[in-house]
Amino acid sequence: MPGTRRPWPGWRCSPPRRSPACRPRWPTRPAPSSFSLSQVHSCWFSSIWFVGMIKKIFENISKEDIERLVAEERQEDRTLDYKQELPDFNDKKQKQKFLALVSSFANTIGGDIVYGILESQEDGRNSGKIEKIIGVADKNIDQTILQIKDLVNDLIEPRIVPQVLIKGVEGFESGPVLLIRVTRSATNPHAVWMDKKALFYVRSSNSTDLMDVDEIRMSFTMAKMxxxxxxxxxxxxxxxxxxxxxxxxxxxxxxxxxxxLPYEAFALTSRNDYTESFSRNYSELMPYTCVNPEPRYNFDGFLIPCREKDSRDSTAYCQCFESGNLEVVLTDFVYTSNGSNLLRTDFEIPLIQSTKKCIKRIISLGINAPVVVFISLLGVNGYSIDLGPRFGNQLDIIEHNNLLLREIVVRDLKESVISILKTPIDTIWRACGFPRNMHYDEDGIKTNLNL
Structure with missing residues (x-):
């Protein structure tokens, strides 16, 4: 059975003001790739990974995958919508209808929008069933993609995180199929701003509907949870x-x-079990410096412990939870010298390398951002870092037994792990009496560590 999965969110919302001068605004500049969990607001109703969507990582979707929709007789549903032609974005109604569809996916469990699909007719209406894949007659698909991204960023607030993915799939009669993937957003509920009004939409079955007041209130409540x-x-x-x-x-x-911790692991009805996936190529998750792994299944999923020869006790382990969560525990980052308890001066190397392995594995499984990273040092009261005479043999000791560092929410899994972990690593150095990570200068440029 899957482990505990619960939803989440939280910011407080007041009714939108009608005056444009007083209209509440979300930041228009690009958000950083990582930020505090307290800044992230979300409403997660169920698992997004491959629930009704095209069953493939977005970047790898090909002509054959689009054609498979016909072979499998895939109909429109809560996470899949077919359109024959691109909307005319100069037409206000068509533009609002498009933005409503995108925001409705972001506000619920995500979905794919496929342009270039001719639907069969029933009683003079689109049936939601594919009659033929024709593609869209667009002479400049790249310009259209940029236009769509600008509209989504400018007229849906707050910005959808992670960002909407758009691509053209070539090889069809009239032109490429335009595929838009909207994942459930970490910053929902989202409003479409048109004519100084904020409209909240939700996806239900194969239709897009306006949220009522209770649904909007529930979205914010779920985010906090x-x-x-x-x-x-x-x-x-x-x-x-x-x-x-x-x-x-x-x-x-x-x-x-x-x-x-991926957000997806905490979805209300997530049914994903990554145990078998973690067990394959487990060496990719072996803790840093591990030489004697003893991988095995356990109650929580898959465990990769490491111990030295002729020792009963392990030096490290990686616990892979079936939900997609990862926990790494290391012990070989401290030592004793001349009666002083010290952190290794290169303690950030196993920290960075272990985190890098975890994120790389999550990417390979197709798990979506955002992902929350927590760093903790336990039992370190009285420890310090000795950098030698150039710092006057400074030995300010850590005053707390447990350092539970604040969370980092990563919305771009391709971001440098060194950049992601800069703040927690600086915090550890400050706990030892230094202004920052002393292996980097004030501009964050590496000085003497080979990471």
Whole structure:
């Protein structure tokens, strides 16, 4: 059975003001790739990964996949919508209808919009069934894609995260099929702004409907729940590690804990089980410096523990949860010298490399952003970092036993992991009395570490 999956969200909302001068605005500049969980607001109703959508990672969808819709007799549904022609974006009604469809997918469980599909007719109306794939007669598909992106970014607020994906699939009679994929958004509910009015839409069955007041209120409530559930998961796991309730017995001493938690893992009705996927090519998730892995299935999913020869205790493990969550625990980042308890000066190397492995594996499984990353150091009271005489042998010790660093929400999984982890790594160095990570200068340029 899948593990606990709960929804999430949260910002407070007041009724939209009608005066354009007073109209509430969301930021129009691009948001950073990673940001605080408290800044993210979402409403997640169920699993998005391949629920009714074209069953393939977006970048890999080909002509054969589009044609398979006919062979499988795929009909329009809650996550799939067919259109014959592109809308005329100079026509206000067509533009609003298009934006309503996009925002409705973002407000519920996501979906694919396929342009260039001729539907069969029933009683003079489109049946939702494919009669023929013809493509769209567009001489400049790239310009159309840019126009769609601008409309979505300018007239749907707040901005959809992750961003809407658009591509042309060549090889059809009249031109390419235009495919638009909208994932359930981490910043919903989204409003379409037209004529100084904010309109909220929801996807139900194969139609797009306006949300009523109760549905809008529920969206914000669910957003807060999801935020809380992710934070609760992290805290529950930390409590287990502190109480030595771990899947393997670890050597005594401080622990470095990395949690990489996809939003999708907390969807209300997610049915995805990644256990088998994690078990394949498990070496890709072996903890940093691991030399004797002992992979096995366990209650939570798939476990990759590592221990030294002739030792009962493990030095590290990676717990792969069936829902897609990942937990890495490391112990080999501290040492004792001349009676002083010290963090290794290169402690960020296993931290960065382990996080990089987790995100790379998540990408390979087709799990969507956003992903929440938590870093924790446990049992480190009295530890410091010794950089030698050039810093006056400074040994300011960590004052807290457990450093539970604030979350990082990553909305672009291709972002540099060093960039993602800059803030938590700087925080650890500050806990040891330094202004920042001293392996980088004030501009964030690496000085002497080979990462």
């Amino acid at each position: 999801l935020v809380d559930n992710i934070k609760d998961f992290r805290q529950e796991r930390i409590n287990k590690i502190i109480n030595r309730d771990t899947p393997v017995q670890l050597i005594a001493g401080p622990k470095m804990v990395i949690h990489v």
